[in-house]
C-alpha cells in the first residue's frame with residue numbers, strides 16, 4: 608500500500624468543481640493582486656475566528672516579520688520563542704534586527720515550556736512568540752500572564768494550527784496578533800505561498816496593512832517604507848473556497864489522530880499529548896520512539912510505501928544559522944532529545960481507516976521485531 612505524507616491531489620479532486628471556476632473567474636476579471644477576492648477572504652477569515660482584522664500577506668514568514676515591524680521591534684530588542692519550530696519563526700525575528708532568545712520545550716507537547724520563559728526575560732525583551740506546533744495549542748494562559756506582568760507583546764505563530772482552540776478560545780485570538788501560513792500543505796493551504804495576520808487592534812492592523820504594501824494605504828501615498836508582501840487574487844479565491852471545508856477537514860484530522868492513538872499499541876511508541884481543554888488540529892501527527900530505532904523505523908516504513916517526516920531534525924538553536932549564539936546541546940536538553948526520537952506519520956484529511964490501520968500495524972510490528 609502506498610501512503611504519501613500528504614495528498615494534495617486527493618484534496619484538489621474533492622473540491623475541483625468549485626476550485627476551477629473560482630480560478631477562471633479571477634483570471635477572466637484579471638483581479639490578480641489585491642481587490643475584491645482578497646478583501647472577501649480577509650473578511651471571511653477574520654469572521655471565522657471572531658477577530659476584527661485579517662491582514663493578508665505573501666506567506667507565513669512575512670506575516671511574523673510584518674507583525675514584528677508593525678509592533679516597532681528592531682535592533683536592541685529581544686524576542687523570545689521556542690527551540691522547536693520551523694526556522695521561519697526565528698528568522699523573522701532576526702530579520703528585524705532583534706535578537707532571538709530560545710526557550711526549551713515541554714517534553715510532552717513539544718511546545719514552549721512556559722516554566723522556563725521568565726528566566727529568559729531581560730530589560731530588552733519586547734515580545735514572546737509561542738508556536739502552536741503540530742496543531743497543538745501552546746499553553747497560552749501562563750504566557751499571557753507573564754506578558755502582562757512584564758509588559759510584553761504576544762504573537763501567536765499559528766502557521767500549523769488553523770481552527771485549533773484553547774480553553775474555549777480560538778487560536779489566534781489570544782495574543783496581540785497571530786500569524787498564519789497558507790503554504791499548500793498546511794491545514795488551510797493555498798496553491799502557492801500565502802499568509803495572514805489577525806488582530807483585534809485597529810491601530811496595529813492599519814500599520815501591518817501599510818507595511819505589507821510599501822507603507823501605503825492609498826496608491827503612491829507612502830507614509831513609510833515597507834515591503835511588497837501581498838496576497839494575490841488567485842490564492843484568495845482558492846482560500847475562500849477551502850475555508851468552508853476547514854471544519855470538516857479538521858474533524859477528519861482529529862478522527863485520524865484518535866484512530867492512530869487507538870491502533871498504535873506497542874509500548875515503545877509515545878503518542879501525541881493534548882493539554883487539558885484544547886482542540887488540537889493535528890497538522891502533524893508526531894510519535895516518539897527510542898533514538899536507536901527512529902531512523903530504521905523510518906526506513907522500514909518507506910520500504911512498505913509509507914512516507915514519514917521529522918519536524919524538526921535539528922533544534923533551531925543548534926542550526927548552523929545560529930552558531931553565532933554559541934548554544935550547546937545542554938542548553939536545550941529536551942528539544943535535543945526529542946529531535947532524535949520524533950517521527951511524523953502521514954496526516955491529511957483524506958487519509959482513511961485502512962491506511963491508518965496499515966501504518967499502525969507496520970509501526971507495531973517493526974518495534975515488536977526490533978526490541979521496541
Ligand SMILES: Cc1ncc(COP(=O)(O)O)c(C=O)c1O
Pocket residue numbers: 666667668669692693695696738740764766767787788789790800801802
Ligand atoms: C511554525 C511555522 N511558522 C512559520 C511558517 C512560515 O510559513 P511560510 O512557509 O508560509 O512562510 C511555517 C511554515 O512553513 C511554520 O510551520
